[in-house]
Amino acid sequence: MSDAGKDGVPGGLPPRMDRDEITAAIVAARLAKGLTWQKLADEIGRPVVWSTAALLGQHPLPPDAALRVVRLLDLPDEAVPVLAAVPHRGAGGVPTDPTIYRLHEAVQVYGPALKELIHEQFGDGIMSAINFKVDIGTATHDGAAHVVITFDGKFLPYSWPND
Template identity: 35%
Template sequence: MDKLEMRHTLLAAKARKKLSWDEIGKAIGMSPVWTASACYGMNSASREVAHKLCDVLEVDTEVADALTAFPTKAWDEAIPQDPFIYRLYEVVGVYGETLKDVVQEKFGDGIMSAIDFTMEVDKVEDPKGDRVLLTLNGKFLPYKAW
């Protein structure tokens, strides 16, 4: 079973069991964003977490093997088209240079890791329209001179 088939199986099971990413995440002791990304095939799970996930979603343990496989990460569109994802791309385009300057002023020459990295989604209720709060948390990696 490859990641694509795994993903279809897991998303179908999630729909069938009417569970949210919050509920699944809680049940397996992981955050909802990571849980979703593992089910989408963009992160590998430990054996233990994979089996818990299969239990929660009541799918075959063969799926657990697919969950533990190391993914080859890829996305279809170099410039995303879906408006939700495009807006994130636009933020990187519009604010990338700004963020680089603000972060490097605070931390020195280096980058924010996308590997030693976590992310969170929160909802801030607001009478003028609810707001999405996206928190990215990555280790700062200083460039090495040698």
């Protein structure tokens, strides 16, 4: 049995670096070393969107993947258990970053239509964001670069007791 305490830190002592500090260190080290998010994703063997989200604090990394990232980016070993801990996901309030705000705006505008179409095509239920994949790509239309984002979530029907 391990003597690891809260968040896997030996003896239950709080880490010297918190998740926000580790995220900032990852971003700084990635830029300083000239590494792409794709290179980091390849290093941990996961899809680039998932890996980037994890390295920005939205998913726990498997401990071996966290150790590979820490070694590659020359971060302190104390970052490993924090990277492997289940994070507090999401952010509160309306986003202020323009790119994130536009994604938020797209869901506000098209969300009700997508909800209606999901119900019409699948029935009463939701698209899972847990059993879920997301990918990013590019396309060109009329000579202009376009961003292509694909959400692929399992349909989860609502079920009620005695149904």
